Amino acid sequence: MAGNFWQSSHSQQWILDRQDLIRERQYDLQILTEEEYQKVFIFFANVIQVLGEQLKLRQQVIATATVYFKRFYARNSLKNIDPLLLAPTCILLASKVEEFGVISNSRLISICQSVIKSKFSYAYTTDFPYRTNHILECEFYLLENLDCCLIVYQPYRPLLQLVQDMGHDDQLLTLSWRIVNDSLRTDVCLLYPPYQIAIACLQIACVILQKDSQKSWFAELNVDLDKVQEIVRAIVNLFELWKDWKEKDEIQMLLAKIPKPKPAPQR
């Protein structure tokens, strides 16, 4: 549905309340600090990104997969499904919904295996442990937990329109597009409508590129500027966190710390 965002399930069911989000995460936040929790999600957003790139998916599909991932854990503890299993499952589901053409199950598994080995060996010392049947089982659980809301609106399209409106500028578009990608490492996609995220990312890009002349353009936008500022803050916080974070040194400890699923009792 590329039509009306305001009538979409995204708008009506999946713009969450911050307090609600904190409440849902209570269990996990007894084990992880808020910062550690965010770092775990940054890591898995990277996993989804790399998997998507290896499968030659478009950014739109990768972004949708990432939003599925975040929506699932907005309602569930990390304990319920191993994020390493959910990440490729989200990719599989998003590629079907976004009409990218079918990814064969065997190709997905082999890409997972090779990516874990080649790109994330600093995080995982063992092989990718899941097979097709795990992913297909997981897909049903994912669909259920998403309440079948599969169409996700992304900030990319509104961003293109905004940049066009501003007077097209390639450098600005490239940078703000990247910032939208980065925003998937925060909770903003769960909390704000995509056009607000687009505006916030554009604003950050203008500041970075020192395009002061665009201030009046922003002032004329008919948008809740407080919300835009909240988004800007969330993304700037991410950049701060990134600056001092030595992911490769910390991630094994973090992954060891997250609550793990309990297998079925032995009979």
Next chain:
Amino acid sequence: MDYDFKMKTQKERTKVEDLFNYEGCKVGRGTYGHVYKAKWKETSDGKEYALKQIDGTGLSMSACREIALLRELKHQNVITLIRVFLSHTDRKVFLLIDYAEHDLWHIIKFHRAAKAAKKQVVVPRGMVKSLLYQIFDGIHYLHSNWVLHRDLKPANILVMGDGPERGRVKIADMGFARLFNAPLKPLADLDPVVVTFWYRAPELLLGARHYTKAIDIWAIGCIFAELLTSEPIFHCRQEDIKTSNPYHHDQLDRIFNVMGFPQDKDWEDIKKMPEHHTLTKDFKRSSYSTCSLAKYMDRHKIKPDSKAFHLLQKLLLMDPNKRITSEQAMQDAYFQEEPLPTQDVFAGCPIPYPKREFLTDDDQEDKSDTKRQQQQAAAQQQQQQQQQQAQQQQQQSQLQAQAQAQQQQQQQQAQQQQQQQQQHSHEPNSKRVRLSGPGGGPQPNQQVHPGQQQQQDFHQQQVAAAAAAQQQQQQQQQVQAQQMMFNQQQQNFQQRF
């Protein structure tokens, strides 16, 4: 995956077979799966649903698309997805949707059978118009949400039976539907050939790689023609549906035989079509020099100066860029002309079509030509019984009558007068009886033409005048009866408001 999480969700999950009775109630079989007529087990409200069990296991891409799109779409003329059931043990997917008792494939089949048996089917004069208007309404909604249907055909246009949504069109089978705003892949790459041949636009047959709204409009044009004549306008021998080559000689030949071969000025971009060279090699314009849509429709008693024909012509333009949009179509003069479209396409009249029959597992509903003929014979028999009374009615098959010339009516006048006398002597006007009955009226109408409200006063005056002049010509009586009918329905409509 966590064991407790699994157990917990398993407990919360309701199984479709626990909630609904549907065993032995299969009513449809398609490329997508099986459709059952389902009723709640617990509540006895008797409300019927359609339960679509998707073929195969797991989430196919088309199942995914159907769920994703139906989850977002909300329009009275588009089928509503009520719930999705996932059966984890056998990995089956069920979609719970509106149950529609009728569809245009069955309705047209019924009329064809009646025509072949020289029987008449009594339906409101404006039924085809109402059907078409609602199809456009639904498609306009889809198109304005950047959703293409791409598989429009009579079998996918459902019509609700008796109940709160009586006579309302529901566009269904969105499995092929695609978003076409910035598609990630050329749409043609996904399923090379998707629209049933007869309803497939010429640009698709010539290898167009991008699907457009105009492709849906062409299909609606085909459906419109088929509603008017009870014959598929571009009927062609069916072959294997999934051919990888979009070029289809016989189907193009059929289109040219009806439409004539397009002049250069009619479709300038035809030269850019991928299969244009094959076209010029295979076809000669001169072979079709005597063919035209006007002639074809005239043979089927649709006059080239009628509003219906004018609209049809705008839908069936060979050049996709020239075809009108659903929005323009809804503004067409055809819909402003009486009889105006009604929300209940049956306009409160009894529904002459049989309800869906239950299928057994081996009794697959094959929609191929040969099967169609067999079914037609069977349908004729069935129909004979149902139509024994109806055939006596002087009002002729109004599906056709609305476009039939008055001339013809006059010729049949004498005969009809006889019939009318018979009818009056031993049969009350069944239409009027039904109209005053409960639940027969149309629904509150949000979509009916804005002009209708004003038209109403006009009608009432006319009826009063007509009532004063009781002994007029038969033809006028006929008009009067129709207006009475329309008016009662209007009053009914007003009461409900």
